Amino acid sequence: MTLLATDLPSLSVAMRDGSRAEHEAAEHSPYMSELLEGRLSTDGYAALLLRLRRVYAALEETTRAHATDPLVAPLHDPALERLEAIDADLEHWAPGVAVDQIDSPAASAYADRIHAAGAWGGLLVAHHYTRYLGDLSGGQVIGRLLQRTYDLPEGRGVAFYEFGAIAKPKPYKDAYRAALDSLPLEATDVQRVVDEVKIAFRMNQALFSELAADLDAYRA
Numbered sequence: 001m002t003l004l005a006t007d008l009p010s011l012s013v014a015m016r017d018g019s020r021a022e023h024e025a026a027e028h029s030p031y032m033s034e035l036l037e038g039r040l041s042t043d044g045y046a047a048l049l050l051r052l053r054r055v056y057a058a059l060e061e062t063t064r065a066h067a068t069d070p071l072v073a074p075l076h077d078p079a080l081e082r083l084e085a086i087d088a089d090l091e092h093w094a095p096g097v098a099v100d101q102i103d104s105p106a107a108s109a110y111a112d113r114i115h116a117a118g119a120w121g122g123l124l125v126a127h128h129y130t131r132y133l134g135d136l137s138g139g140q141v142i143g144r145l146l147q148r149t150y151d152l153p154e155g156r157g158v159a160f161y162e163f164g165a166i167a168k169p170k171p172y173k174d175a176y177r178a179a180l181d182s183l184p185l186e187a188t189d190v191q192r193v194v195d196e197v198k199i200a201f202r203m204n205q206a207l208f209s210e211l212a213a214d215l216d217a218y219r220a
């Protein structure tokens with residue numbers, strides 16, 4: 001049987017379907033459950049933000065460095081950048097914390113993987129999608145839950161989930177998926193990208209596992 005190009009799933013569908021099981025695991029991680037049920041201390045949430053800070057520093061540095069790569073340029077958008085928002089949130093959850101001094105093998109391994117992904121734009125796109133499309137999807141729900149559960153004063157502590165320069169996540173995500181589907185990739189390239197998305201999810205899971213190991217210390 002000859003496989004027509006039209007029989008192949010688009011990149012955006014392949015990325016979402018290919019990471020469905022990994023996504024489910026992330027949603028049910030004990031750390032996230034306890035966080036969203038309001039059982040963690042401010043330090044417990046800051047521990048996640050500090051890890052994400054290392055990850056986004058790598059993602060944003062590497063994406064900027066490859067901004068003119070034909071595979072990266074259609075997705076690169078400074079409106080997505082989260083580093084300043086993470087720093088603003090850390091000022092709320094852990095004022096004055098030394099942001100560079102966390103010992104997190106999982107965050108360091110994730111950051112290293114992102115830096116290495118700069119070798120081919122398709123790999124970098126996998127990391128870009130996994131974080132930013134997640135932040136614009138489930139992240140929006142998580143932000144609202146955090147605000148309610150931890151009774152945050154208006155506008156404090158959840159800047160990470162607020163994209164001031166993106167009026168509506170839904171049309172933005174649709175345009176992002178359309179940009180993914182227009183990338184000049186062969187079928188074998190698509191598989192490489194999907195494989196890297198799965199790895200990116202697993203690296204997020206590793207962050208959660210690392211945090212879960214200290215759950216007793218993080219309980220409020």
Ligand code: HEM
Nearest residue numbers: 015016023026027032129130131133134137138139201204
């Ligand atoms: C408690 C944890 C999580 C919850 C409740 C959650 C929830 C959701 C929901 C409801 C959607 C679909 C929204 C829509 O269709 O617009 C979604 C999509 C997504 N999530 Fe999550 N999520 C969680 C964790 C994560 C993590 C850890 C990652 C990876 C870092 C992630 C990455 C994504 C991505 C990439 C999408 C977009 C899928 C696509 O349409 O291509 N999520 N999430």
